[in-house]
């Protein structure tokens with residue numbers, strides 16, 4: 001019986017983005033049609049329900065917001081004008097009741113459960129669909145009910161929380177937020193799982209099948225889209241692909257960079273972290289960086305980031321700056337700069353001398369860059385330019401010592417930090433991005449002085465966005481040569497041809513790539529529109 005259930009589930013669990021394009025009316029109907037507390041009338045609701053655990057109510061609402069995207073955000077705005085933006089406010093406006101305020105433990109649980117339920121969505125849906133009476137029942141399930149079931153399964157299967165308590169609590173949430181019948185359904189499905197326990201063991205059977213069946217089974221076991229699994233098996237081999245997916249599903253690790261411009265050294269940062277009892281380690285790769293694996297909420301609450309004393313930055317991104325190697329007095333252009341992580345780190349290395357032009361096409365993200373530059377006290381060396389690089393490069397007569405192109409990319413190297421990205425990325429995006437990357441590389445190259453440096457970087461692990469783009473560029477631009485990165489990073493980051501690659505499986509950092517190219521110093525073709 002279990003085998004049949006599982007086969008159906010594997011075929012039926014792709015509800016990806018199914019509701020995203022639905023109009024507001026549909027979503028309201030889906031969430032609120034049967035909800036006793038949902039205030040369709042717009043009347044103020046002040047029911048307080050202390051029986052529902054606050055973290056589960058907040059998780060359900062956050063997951064709805066993430067899955068339904070813009071339309072759901074609109075619904076909240078419409079319902080919630082002027083009523084504050086705190087989490088319980090969202091719960092009240094969406095579900096029609098409040099519970100007690102969240103404490104620190106609840107907040108941690110919300111972060112864990114929301115991130116986990118998104119990452120493990122395909123796997124959790126496999127379990128849920130396996131236990132529904134029919135595929136139709138799973139496909140027609142109300143979004144809120146589905147989120148409650150995902151929360152329940154994640155808590156039991158991945159967080160090892162006491163099953164009976166989890167069932168009771170989620171049944172209560174479904175009853176209060178939807179209707180009694182929804183609670184019975186949650187009860188039936190979660191309890192059925194205890195009896196059958198037919199999860200990964202049954203999926204593993206499909207690993208014996210042909211390549212397609214194997215990719216689908218691995219996609220369910222590791223909860224990734226099938227196209228990614230197929231691509232990685234081809235590019236990396238099955239063993240490394242599985243390790244990579246395990247990394248993507250692990251709790252994200254963070255690094256923090258001390259802002260030396262504000263006279264806040266790494267030693268000061270370590271002192272603060274010790275005082276806050278946040279476990280930390282010094283980065284073995286970068287002088288200003290410290291690693292933490294837990295305690296980010298504590299760092300945020302302590303206000304260190306708000307004061308501009310430090311910023312969250314992965315070491316893999318910091319190493320790209322090391323490869324560009326900004327020096328005081330240089331002219332630098334950061335071609336895709338926003339929101340400014342690398343711009344700020346480069347600026348801190350200029351020690352007040354030199355200038356960085358920071359270009360981006362996205363005005364909103366540039367605003368964040370501007371505010372951060374002021375906060376970090378590096379705004380004096382940053383010149384912000386709102387432009388499309390492809391238009392700007394042909395019209396700018398100025399040539400720069402160093403040019404950084406941190407190109408828009410698939411982000412396939414940062415899936416452990418961006419829980420929802422795997423579900424939003426499509427295979428077709430890669431072709432679109434490759435074309436854009438080629439155009440931006442051509443444009444960026446026009447801005448490099450003879451003898452100057454061009455660094456091309458991405459936060460992708462995909463060779464088609466990385467070394468293949470650089471090789472395609474070099475085939476057209478004989479005035480550029482590869483400058484191997486081994487003078488700037490340790491050998492284990494250097495790939496063949498002298499490119500930089502941080503590999504999550506090897507380095508336990510985000511995946512990222514960079515190539516350092518130098519323009520020939522006797523190159524005469526440095527005019528715009530060459």
Ligand SMILES: C[S@@+](CC[C@H](N)C(=O)[O-])C[C@H]1O[C@@H](n2cnc3c(N)ncnc32)[C@H](O)[C@@H]1O
Pocket residue numbers: 317335336337338339340341342343359360361362365387388389390406407408409
């Ligand atoms: C990978 S992000 C850059 C991240 C940034 N370097 C940092 O470290 O914070 C890529 C950026 O490219 C920008 N972008 C995309 N197309 C562009 C174009 N045609 N011209 C300029 N910027 C562009 C996007 O708005 C986005 O901010």
